[in-house]
Amino acid sequence: MVTILLFAQLQEDVGQNRLELELEQTTVTKLKETLQEKFNLTQLGQVMTAINEEYALNDDLVNPGDTVAFIPPVSGG
Template sequence: MIHILLFADLQEKVGKDQLELEEESISVKELKKKIKNEYGLLQLDQVMTAINEEYAMENDIVKSGDTVAFIPPVSGG
């Protein structure tokens, strides 16, 4: 199982701060596509992704037991 953490507007849109996905392994790109389709989170294209607290690229592989965080851009003020 892959644990997914959502922050800011992603969390608000889904209505919860965490998701769980039954996958053995999946690329970050495939994971984003799956979440976008299921929850309508089109803004996933602009977020940073971290796997187990380390920034990840689109082709990195997420494995069962990993924690993925989707971190939206921060706006200043």
């Protein structure tokens, strides 16, 4: 089981701030593709990713038991 935390627009698009998915080991890229297909989240290409509270790259591995956070870009002024 992988816990996925969603913030800002991603949370609004899915309608919840947390997902639990039954997944085997995968990469961040594959996880993003899965979420894009399942929830039509087209903006995942521009988000920051963290695995267990540490920033991650698209090639990093996601393992069962991990918590993955997707953090959209923030603008301000």
